[in-house]
Amino acid sequence: xxxAKEIGGYFEFERFSGRSYHEGAIxxxxxxxxxxxxxxxxxxxxxxxxxxxxxxxxxxxxxxxxMVRTYRIGDDLLPVRDxxxxxxxxxxxxxxxxxxTSEAVDEARDASGGRLIVDESxxxxxxxxxxxxxLYTCRKWFGVADGAYLYTKDGARLxxxxxxxxxxxxxxxxxxxxxxxxxxxxxxxxxxxxxxxxMPAMAMSPITSNILRAIDYSDVMRRRTENYAYxxxxxxxxxxxxxxxxxxxxxxxxxxxxxEEARNRLAREGVFVPVLWPNVLDERSCxxxxxxxxxxxxxLPIDQRYSIEHMKRIVRAIEP
Numbered sequence: 001x002x003x004a005k006e007i008g009g010y011f012e013f014e015r016f017s018g019r020s021y022h023e024g025a026i027x028x029x030x031x032x033x034x035x036x037x038x039x040x041x042x043x044x045x046x047x048x049x050x051x052x053x054x055x056x057x058x059x060x061x062x063x064x065x066x067m068v069r070t071y072r073i074g075d076d077l078l079p080v081r082d083x084x085x086x087x088x089x090x091x092x093x094x095x096x097x098x099x100x101t102s103e104a105v106d107e108a109r110d111a112s113g114g115r116l117i118v119d120e121s122x123x124x125x126x127x128x129x130x131x132x133x134x135l136y137t138c139r140k141w142f143g144v145a146d147g148a149y150l151y152t153k154d155g156a157r158l159x160x161x162x163x164x165x166x167x168x169x170x171x172x173x174x175x176x177x178x179x180x181x182x183x184x185x186x187x188x189x190x191x192x193x194x195x196x197x198x199m200p201a202m203a204m205s206p207i208t209s210n211i212l213r214a215i216d217y218s219d220v221m222r223r224r225t226e227n228y229a230y231x232x233x234x235x236x237x238x239x240x241x242x243x244x245x246x247x248x249x250x251x252x253x254x255x256x257x258x259x260e261e262a263r264n265r266l267a268r269e270g271v272f273v274p275v276l277w278p279n280v281l282d283e284r285s286c287x288x289x290x291x292x293x294x295x296x297x298x299x300l301p302i303d304q305r306y307s308i309e310h311m312k313r314i315v316r317a318i319e320p
Contacts, residue, residue, distance in 0.1 A: 125248035
């Protein structure tokens with residue numbers, strides 16, 4: 001009876017019967033695992049990464065033995081076309097803040113000979129791109145400790161069976177923030193992020209999969225879209241970025257030359273804004289677009305946890 005389901009005893013976490021948003025995707029343990037999966041599946045030896053990117057992606061490529069080449073992004077958040085993707089090389093394209101267009105993806109696909117990976121970590125509600133491998137992450141969008149989705153352009157999957165991840169030991173900071181302040185669990189949150197730097201590709205944990213089946217995605221998309229629209233209406237004339245408001249946005253990217261002043265004013269109002277990504281400030285020259293974006297763009301929170309009243313607090317802290 002060792003393999004039979006136990007009957008009786010204390011209750012476990014409740015099981016939900018809804019559907020995840022990316023029901024047909026390959027469900028994995030984290031965004032980096034999606035890339036690791038693709039490197040193995042596609043036998044990728046060389047990959048072009050943008051200079052505006054978290055260093056954990058570079059570390060992952062180095063760890064699995066894929067050679068990294070770097071291209072610059074321009075002020076339009078798209079690749080500066082001063083490089084050529086060689087035969088057998090792959091191009092990694094990031095959809096920053098959900099701003100990428102289908103024309104830009106088509107150009108990247110043509111430039112890479114169809115060897116294209118689109119990172120939708122900041123575009124969870126966007127459809128997977130046709131004729132490109134597309135990856136999504138969950139931790140930046142919902143109250144889970146891990147989780148990611150991958151669509152391959154041709155439906156290909158690894159022939160081997162992946163081990164199944166487990167999340168129960170990583171849930172403390174998620175549950176803790178529900179009942180206490182974020183500051184009490186900030187260190188644990190950072191530790192959780194660091195865990196994935198060299199974690200192999202695994203199937204999504206049952207706990208994460210279960211939680212993701214309980215979310216009202218229509219409501220999440222509506223709240224994010226409404227909050228983004230309100231902030232954009234109030235701040236667009238002050239924002240150095242020209243934006244196309246997406247549906248179900250990630251964050252509101254507000255670019256200002258007075259970023260430190262604005263960040264401090266927001267902090268005094270209890271609004272904490274991350275730097276995406278701090279490693280870029282150390283690794284890139286100050287005359288690059290990547291450095292300017294890392295230094296001057298404030299990613300303002302507009303997600304489903306907040307109402308228009310919260311957005312008014314954010315706007316008041318920024319408006320002159």
